[in-house]
Amino acid sequence: MIKLARMTINSETIAHLAHLARLELSEAEKKKYQKDMLAILDFVASLQAVPTSELTTVETEQAHGEFRPDAALALPVEETKKIINLFPEKEGNLNKVKAVFE
Amino acid sequence: MTISMIHNSLIKKQLSCQELVKSYLDKIKKDDDKIHAFLEVWGDEAMAKAKKLDSRLRGNDSKEKIGLLEGVPIALKDNLLYKGHIASSSSKILENYVAPYSATVVKKLEEAGAIFIGRANMDEFALGSSTENSAYGPTRNPHDLERVPGGSSGGSAAAVAAGFAPAALGSDTGGSIRQPAAFCGIVGLKPTYGAVSRYGLMAMASSLDQIGPLTNTVEDAQTIFEIIRGQDEKDATTIEIKKQKSAIKSLSRAKLRDKKLKIGVPKEYFIKGLDPAIKNKIDRTLELLKKEGMEAVEVSLPHADLALAVYYILMPAEVSSNLARFDNIRYGLSLRDKKDSLIETYKKTRAAGFGAEAKRRVMLGTFVLSAGYYDAYYKKAKQTQALIRQDFLNVFKKVDCLITPATPTTAFKIGEKTIDPLTMYLSDVFTASVNLAGLPGLSLPVGQISGLPVGIQLIGRSFEENALFDLGKIIEKFYAHYDT
Numbered sequence: 279m280i281k282l283a284r285m286t287i288n289s290e291t292i293a294h295l296a297h298l299a300r301l302e303l304s305e306a307e308k309k310k311y312q313k314d315m316l317a318i319l320d321f322v323a324s325l326q327a328v329p330t331s332e333l334t335t336v337e338t339e340q341a342h343g344e345f346r347p348d349a350a351l352a353l354p355v356e357e358t359k360k361i362i363n364l365f366p367e368k369e370g371n372l373n374k375v376k377a378v379f380e
Numbered sequence: 381m382t383i384s385m386i387h388n389s390l391i392k393k394q395l396s397c398q399e400l401v402k403s404y405l406d407k408i409k410k411d412d413d414k415i416h417a418f419l420e421v422w423g424d425e426a427m428a429k430a431k432k433l434d435s436r437l438r439g440n441d442s443k444e445k446i447g448l449l450e451g452v453p454i455a456l457k458d459n460l461l462y463k464g465h466i467a468s469s470s471s472k473i474l475e476n477y478v479a480p481y482s483a484t485v486v487k488k489l490e491e492a493g494a495i496f497i498g499r500a501n502m503d504e505f506a507l508g509s510s511t512e513n514s515a516y517g518p519t520r521n522p523h524d525l526e527r528v529p530g531g532s533s534g535g536s537a538a539a540v541a542a543g544f545a546p547a548a549l550g551s552d553t554g555g556s557i558r559q560p561a562a563f564c565g566i567v568g569l570k571p572t573y574g575a576v577s578r579y580g581l582m583a584m585a586s587s588l589d590q591i592g593p594l595t596n597t598v599e600d601a602q603t604i605f606e607i608i609r610g611q612d613e614k615d616a617t618t619i620e621i622k623k624q625k626s627a628i629k630s631l632s633r634a635k636l637r638d639k640k641l642k643i644g645v646p647k648e649y650f651i652k653g654l655d656p657a658i659k660n661k662i663d664r665t666l667e668l669l670k671k672e673g674m675e676a677v678e679v680s681l682p683h684a685d686l687a688l689a690v691y692y693i694l695m696p697a698e699v700s701s702n703l704a705r706f707d708n709i710r711y712g713l714s715l716r717d718k719k720d721s722l723i724e725t726y727k728k729t730r731a732a733g734f735g736a737e738a739k740r741r742v743m744l745g746t747f748v749l750s751a752g753y754y755d756a757y758y759k760k761a762k763q764t765q766a767l768i769r770q771d772f773l774n775v776f777k778k779v780d781c782l783i784t785p786a787t788p789t790t791a792f793k794i795g796e797k798t799i800d801p802l803t804m805y806l807s808d809v810f811t812a813s814v815n816l817a818g819l820p821g822l823s824l825p826v827g828q829i830s831g832l833p834v835g836i837q838l839i840g841r842s843f844e845e846n847a848l849f850d851l852g853k854i855i856e857k858f859y860a861h862y863d864t
Contacts, residue, residue: 287747291747292743295743295746295747295750296727296743298746298750299700299730299739299742299743299746300704300707300723300726300727300730301727301730301731301734301739301742301743302724302727302728302730302731303731303739307736307739310736311739311740311743314740314801315740315743315744315747317800317801317802318692318744318801318802318805321688321689321692321802321805322689322690322692322693322757322761323689324685324686324689325686325689325690325693325757325760325761325764326756326760328683328686328760328763328764328767330760330763330764330766330767331763345616346613357480357481360478360480360481361480361710363478364477364478364480364710364711364712365710365711366708366709366711366712366714366716367714367716373709373710375709375722376716376720376721376722376725377722378722380721
């Protein structure tokens, strides 16, 4: 797997990951992150040798809280106003964004 | 001053709250330009709150009960939302973000009468172990200004160590409270996962994050923990106190009282890279505890050496998900050119708003979650996490508490570990496994080495923070009486 990683963490992979992560990277940044990722993946390579199986699950001693009823809760108007004020661009109370589909 | 000292001074009227708060604000004014613990100090607001409390105290004649935390100044890590105040996670992408609501822990402390004195510097989005990744400049260690205070809660730790506040809140995902507490010579608690609500904490790795106190004494950490803990309907991962308490009633605390507490020393933690002087501190502490009638035995956590690798796969994966929300749409930095498509606005904003470490971890997280690599990395790491958890469960059948170093070295110099990210990641070697197992960890100071603070770490069973506090107080008392 590690050989696989080394073979495939090339500049194309980095460009692809940057796109998935919605990051615009400079050429220098791409080179740096490629180098860093190879080093980090080398470091975590030790995990490959650990014997695990599908049955190795995380045992949690904890119970979980109950879910609240599936109903819409109204926020206080004042809090809503604060949230709307944070929109980078707005029209009235609506959040204005670029078209998702061209 | 400790919290109880402040409380007593206020109710005995030896000190007014305004005098108290002013003394902290003066200290900040005098020393913080050198240390840079705070990104913002809320001086006027703090004094106004102090004035209100003083009116109540004046008209009181000790008739009304004044809470322990009333009038106590507290610093908040910059990733905690405090309504009406900027919270930026030390990032440019949230430089002007004003919190529309308060975190549950902030609300609880506010109701208890605490006075928030300012927001403390941190590594951007809690990604780091030195506070050098802050978009607003590093914080310096009050014990040596050329050195880091640790991270990511470096500002919080430095604020307490420098006397800018008696207490601070931090967050800990892989060691971010315990490691800076150790570097700065103070107490830091990472509670059991589920003990404290994460509502209003900007998430880093949601399955690992916990909020906790940084204080001068173990008692102060306990005071704050008891106020902030508890189930919260807004955080489904929190556990009811009743269920937490049933664990506390068990084993460890009773054994401590009967002097039958068994302490485990995990042999895998005493690795080559550990400073021998730190090992000496641990040995000395164990000698003391043996004198108190406790038994110390060597134990084994066989998968301990894999913890950091597991952490640096699982954590970036969660980080890449959690940081996806910073996309110029609902809040934060927004770079929109007329000609840009929607996706281009995401890419440009995030490129400009995130620092290098944030980008690195998002890239790494995206990789380990992507098709073709998910099984080999993320799934494998999740399975190995189960083995690490099982190691702790097994060990806690034989012993009640573990003692380990908190850090492999004392505070390193600013700039020393910034070139190669891996050398920085190794700072978490003793702390990250505790987050992976969801257990409580307490870091407390045990003197100094060459003028720099050293901390040790106590690890307990889930929800047995009280046992850690009890044991911590014994150790603290010992080191208060002896030469460092």
